[in-house]
Amino acid sequence: MPINFFLRYLVLVASSLLITSCSIDDEELSPKPRGYFRIDLPEKKYHTYQSDCPFTFESPTYAYVHPDEEKNTEPCWLNIDFPRFKGRIHISYKPLHDNNLRGYLEDAYTLASKHQIKASAIGEMLIKRDSVKVYGLVYDIEGNAASSLQFYLTDSTHHFLRGALYFIAPPNSDSIAPVVEFIRKDVFKLINTFRWTSRTSPLPDFKNKRH
Numbered sequence: 001m002p003i004n005f006f007l008r009y010l011v012l013v014a015s016s017l018l019i020t021s022c023s024i025d026d027e028e029l030s031p032k033p034r035g036y037f038r039i040d041l042p043e044k045k046y047h048t049y050q051s052d053c054p055f056t057f058e059s060p061t062y063a064y065v066h067p068d069e070e071k072n073t074e075p076c077w078l079n080i081d082f083p084r085f086k087g088r089i090h091i092s093y094k095p096l097h098d099n100n101l102r103g104y105l106e107d108a109y110t111l112a113s114k115h116q117i118k119a120s121a122i123g124e125m126l127i128k129r130d131s132v133k134v135y136g137l138v139y140d141i142e143g144n145a146a147s148s149l150q151f152y153l154t155d156s157t158h159h160f161l162r163g164a165l166y167f168i169a170p171p172n173s174d175s176i177a178p179v180v181e182f183i184r185k186d187v188f189k190l191i192n193t194f195r196w197t198s199r200t201s202p203l204p205d206f207k208n209k210r211h
Contacts (some may be wrong), residue, residue, distance in 0.1 A: 041182050042084070046189060051076075052204035053093065054159060058193040060186050068092075075203035080190075085179045086168040089187065094160045095203070104160045108152040111164070112139040127153065127191060134194050138187075148180045149187055155196055163187070 046058040049065050053076035059065050062084060068077040068091075076093035094104055127136040136153040149165040165183060167176060 041178070044185070046193075048193075053078075054095075054197050054203075055093070055161065056195050056197055057190045059190065063089075063186070082183060085183065087179065087183055088166050088168070089183075089190075090164050090166065092162050094162075096154070096156075096158050096160055101154065101156060101160060104154075104162070105152070108137070108150070108162050111162075112141070112147075112150045127151070129192075132195055134191075134196070136191070138191070148176075149184055151187065151191065153191065153194060159196055163190070 042062045045061040047061055048056060049059045050056045055076075059080060060082075062082065064081045064083065066079055066081070067073075068079050074092070074094075076091075078091040078093075080089040080091065082088065094100075096104075123140040125138040125140060127134065127138065129135070133155040134153055135156060136151060139150040141148055141150065147164050147166050150163065152160065152162045154160045165180075165187060167179075
């Protein structure tokens with residue numbers, strides 16, 4: 001067999017093996033979709049939350065509403081905990097006086113904007129319920145941000161309330177997406193059933209009184 005022909009034959013065989021090898025490697029190393037555990041979601045059921053605070057709303061029966069007992073909390077600051085999902089809606093309330101509404105609106109915007117670094121998008125949804133004087137805005141935060149949803153509610157004259165949804169877990173929008181969507185409906189249920197209540201007594205001191 002001529003040497004030139006033999007060399008060309010070896011080059012051809014080697015090239016074929018290289019191409020075949022690359023094809024196999026590419027197939028074996030191709031990334032596969034990451035799997036997550038199936039999440040069983042409870043049936044949607046609600047009850048009315050009422051206290052000495054100047055507001056009421058409907059909360060899911062699988063959540064636990066309790067006063068915020070962290071340091072520097074103020075009257076009528078609440079946590080709505082979802083133990084099964086390691087989620088929490090933190091509620092803070094502020095009475096309005098001396099035209100301080102603008103400052104609280106700016107704070108709500110600033111706190112939502114802090115998540116822009118991790119968020120892929122932040123949508124806004126206007127809340128306007130004239131019949132019960134509930135007005136506000138929902139910040140729908142997409143992506144791997146620490147907070148998936150934030151909102152504020154006000155009557156523009158006496159009350160201001162802010163809420164934020166958090167999860168006690170590393171943010172991963174893919175793995176918690178079903179839970180976020182599930183609790184998102186609970187947040188809108190809270191907003192759609194929210195009412196201000198008439199009251200003349202001082203705000204309750206939750207640090208010395210448990211509900």
